Amino acid sequence: MNDACDVAVVGAGPAGLVAAIEAARAGLSVTVVDEFPWPGGRLLGQLYTDPRSHGRWDGRKISRQLAQEAGELGVRILGGATVWAVGRDLSLELSGVPVGTLRPQALLLATGAAERALPVPGWTKPGVVCVGAAQTFTNVHHVAIGRRVLVAGIDPLALSVAMEMHHAGVDVAGVVLPPVSTTSGALASPERAVARLADVADLAPNGLLRAAARLAAGKLSPLAVSALRFDLVRVGGVSIGFRTALVAVEGDGRVESATLRSVAPDGTLVGPERRIEVDAVCISAGLYPLTDLAEIAGCPMVEVEELGGLVPLHGPGLETPLERLFVAGNLTGIEGAKVAIAQGRQAGCSIARSLGRATLVSPEDAARAVSDARTSSPFRFQPRIAAGRAAMAELWQQAIARGDQSA
Amino acid sequence: MSGGYRFPSDEPLARQVRFTFNERELVGLEGEPIAAALLANGVRTIRHDDSTGEPRGVYCGIGHCFECRAQVDGVNGVRTCLTPLREGTRVASVAQWDVAKK
Amino acid sequence: MAENVIVVGGGIVGTSTAYYLAKMGIHVTLIEAQDIAAGTSGACDRAIMLQSKAPGPMLQLGLHGARIYETLEDELEADLEYRRGGGMILIETEEEMTAIRELVERQRQAGLDIALLSGEQARELQPGLGAHLLGTTWWAGDAEVNPLKVCFAMAQAAQRAGAAIRMGSKVTALLSERGRVVGVEAEGKRTYADAVVVALGVWTPLLLRTIGVELPIVPRKGQILVSERVPAFVSHNILSGAYIAAKHRKDGGKEEAQNPAGVGLSLGQTGSGSLLIGGSREFVGFDLSTTPQVIRAIGQSAVRLFPKMAGMRVIRAFAGLRPYTPDGRPVIGPVEEWPGLYVAAGHEGDGIALGPATGRIMANLAIGRPAGCDVAPFALSRFTQ
Structure with missing residues (x-):
């Protein structure tokens, strides 16, 4: 396999799937890869009643719906694919079910978290x-x-x-x-x-x-x-x-x-x-962001305890200092699925705009949706998440002031 | 909970398939991770550590820790928590890699 | 005669030099920016291979080194994982066969009793070799060792003999007085000695440049793959003909166009069962990244030569920087325009094989004794004049 596409997404969890949908809606060709054979990521295990809406949160069902929606928009989902390298040109080396190289214009890392x-x-x-x-x-x-x-x-x-x-x-x-x-x-x-x-x-x-x-x-x-x-x-x-x-x-x-x-x-x-x-x-000892691929890609990393430890430096639109490299979901800080979904939408829009495409959702609305999801989320894994997000915003401003941002 | 390790489910079950673990014949559900099929059969020890000889089994369940690796259909180091079960899948604990064998 | 020597660099050359100096009762201080074997000596393969040395001064130095290794575990009172299991060079094409026949002939004249095996004989000796191999060389005298253990054992033996070792201390300047090097400055601290030996491998030119000495040592990156643990099946050093060609080739030649990253197989197995699968030869400055293209090319050459390795897992990859010199020989000796200053660096991929021998020679030279062998071929002046 040696394929080109507009957008590659690593991680078929809520953030990755929603970002893929959003990018595909903007007319981009999108490939999602995940080590697990089935899409959904940590959504798959989630099953509870939301105390606010009293609705049932069935992660498996949501995964199926997202994967189906993505499929209808032409998103290709490759399960059983391990990414073992990220090139300077953002190309992905795959092994597992598909073997070969994926050459995207833009890359979203939504690699999630592992347990301590x-x-x-x-x-x-x-x-x-x-x-x-x-x-x-x-x-x-x-x-x-x-x-x-x-x-x-x-x-x-x-x-x-x-x-x-x-x-x-x-x-x-x-x-x-x-x-x-x-x-x-x-x-x-x-x-x-x-x-x-x-x-x-x-x-x-x-x-x-x-x-x-x-x-x-x-x-x-x-x-x-x-x-x-x-x-x-x-x-x-x-x-x-x-x-x-x-x-x-x-x-x-x-x-x-x-x-x-x-x-x-x-x-x-x-x-x-x-x-x-x-x-x-x-x-149960808590989650930490799975940063391996972000590090291999060369993204600067920062330690923000409130976000779960080491995370890639990123901006308000989930962009990183590397051109056309974006991050979303637990990789950016440990939070629940609703925040991941909102971040996915935001990242999808940011990616589309970085590739010159118009999006229905404005950057401001996408960012607001993330904060709304944060305040209404039934799970709060990191007690001081807001402080963590503020710390990241500060670090990003400092990086821009130093001229680290390539964009 | 009574009897086996598999919960009753209100969803339609996947097709039953036969597979082997260390040449022992077992039954699992098509498409479920091999690690789940092994657990459902009460198999906890998937391999033994190659330096200490201690038993090892599923730990993280998401392919990160590599503790559940086994030889699957002749390929070593396969993470059973990520690999779907098929009819006739052969799973073995021991790495039987032999460079001289064709 | 010098009574007080500073050695800069904690790789195999620096630790060996410090050991032999301390053993002779010299007051020696080894200063290292990071840790013992933190650079090239900790990112290389295990081979002490004489077959691959160019006949002439390099082979002579190699023979000198091989003799030291035979008794080094006893001398240093340490397990170095030294094993004299022989070595082979794999021959895949008629072109390689011609070149290697010629190399073997010259090695035989120099006294190495190398055999040429047919493909069948080779497969008997080394199970798993690909059926397309035309043959291999074989020499029982090749050996291997754990480079990290050698460096640490040298450093510890030096310490036992009285050497002072300062780690995490980067030498940033050479101190001079009246045209003579009299010490070094590290982390703002000045230390004085009768002689300073710079054994900084690829980083040597950076320090010497501070006093206006240029020498043509350039980093040449090598990437190495590490496999999962597998049952023992390699008991000796294995190099491919392509490795030899890449090692000895001249820039801009036909081989370079065909194989830009200089990929050729080198194979050895560690005591724990992992295979070290090398390697490449790339001029990319001090960049230490591993690259998918080269990792894939190394893997492909391994599978071509050992088809069964297709089913083996690679668990990681790393890169090291070989100190390359234009003529393939290290620099061992005094810097003539700066009395008191010595260099021992530039062994490219032969540092493990030649490190202890270099250390012994350097120790002698630094205190004004005869080197014990002909060091003229290694003089810095061959580049400066």
Whole structure:
């Protein structure tokens, strides 16, 4: 394969698909590539009721609709394609199902995010998985990761997945704090976990999360206090141990048990160890942007903690300092699918304009739609996302002042 | 949950296909990732680490960690979480790469 | 006689020089901008191959180096992954056969007992070779080593013998007094010595230029692929005829037009089972990027010569910068217009094979002793006069 196209998009998640649709609407030829055989990205695992609209958010259905719409507009979607290099001319080298080179005029990187690792003794045993894997296997493949599962990590995603597994019939042995380590930091602190949940109290997309978050928010403050004092809260059939942490996973060749210890409100381990029988452990330690291709492309990277760590430097229209290279979705900062969709639309419009095409949506409207999606999003993965976005805007202005921008 | 690892689904199921894991005959659903088909059959250990010999299985589920790699239809290092199952797919834990073999 | 020497550069030449100086009881300070083996010595292959050396001074220096390696693990009290497993050059075309026959004949005259194997004999010795190969050379004396381990072992042995090693300290100027180099300045700190040895590989001209000395060392990039771990099947060094042609070719020739990136196969297997699959020869300045075109070309040449490698995974690629000189020989010796200043650099792709030998020679020269061999072919003056 040695193909030219107007626009190449890496990542067939919500940001990539919507950007492809928008660019195709402007009359551009678009190819989307993704390692996964099916389009949708992290949308595929998402299933919840939006507390604002009370509508059901079915990520698989949305993925299908987006892919279909893209297909009708002539967008080519290549699944099972790994991009192993990005040339200076933005050409993409592919291996996997298609092998060869894709030569676009403009490139959108919408490579999404991966999960942070949180090592704990025994974490490499078969049966210990990331929360995202648990979500995909439960909601997309309808396969249980185990019969009795411990979830380590008290955050919106972990609680959602615990709830989804519980509803699917898995015995969820409990949701506890992640192991205390230099890498887990604040994630392992009961006070911080409670504070993070409080942040999503009004928007929580399922009962378990909503209840836990309300508790944490202090609307039922006596309960929140008791949650911290007595450790265990049982919500919707699932126990949440705000003052319990996973310290080790045991088993001969597979997960057979997990060892827990109590945690003082400041995060230090106290009291004796206790062991519970489980055959799977699901660890949630948060997401970070998958920046490999952006780095290979030569995009300057900046560290913005509120966005999830290292992210490509980008401007208000999702442009980068490299001409005709754009970024969107979780790669630009960890946020939910609604923000990714709005960013996709914005990036699609920016790309179309960079290639001299008119778009129906004005740059201002596209940017506004992103902020609207941000404020109405049921999930907030990074508590200080607005500060992160502001920091990026500042960094971009500084870069322009230094003359880094090629455009 | 009772019995197997596969949840009941209100969606129509994909066609059942036969495949092998280390020459053991198993049944999965056409098009699902090989890793899902293995999990549904209760298979957790996909391979053993080549330096420590420790068992390894699915970890990230999105092709990033490479822990679920296996030999699939003779090709090494295939990520089973990203690779759709087909009728007759042969999956093996051990890297059987041999330069001398034709 | 010098009692106090500064060595600039922590690659294989610098660490070896520091070791031999310290061993002779000289007070030596090694100053390195980054870390031991952070440059070319940490981005190369494993070969100590004599077959590929041009007969003459380079082969003589290579033989000297090969003898040092035979006992180096004992001497440094370190595992260097040294293995004397032999080496072969693969011959694909009649044209290569003619050129390699001639090279082998000259090597034999120089004392290397190289055999020419038929395709069939070669495939017997090395399973997996492509059926189209006309033959290979074979010499049992070729060896391999882990270059990083050599550099670290040299540095540690130097330290044990009293050398001071300053890492993360970039030398930015050579200090001179009354027409003589008397020390260096690094990170604003001045250090004085009786002699200064510059062993900065491709970066050597940048420092020498600060005192008006030009020398024609140019970076020549090589890209190398690393495979997944596979069962042991390469127990010796393997080079393709195209590699030899690229190594010895003159600029602007027919080969350059046909193979602009100078791609030729070099193959070795590490102790962990990964294959190091090289390589290219490219003049692109100090650029260290890997490029898809060259990665693909190296992969294709590997699969052409070992068809079964088509099913093997490449897990990463890296690039290193060889210090090229116009005549393919390093610069080893004094800078005549600056007493007290010495250079040991410019070994292109032969630094691992020749590094310890160079270090031994340089140590002698820096303290005013006889080199121990004929160093006239390596004199800087051959370029400056």
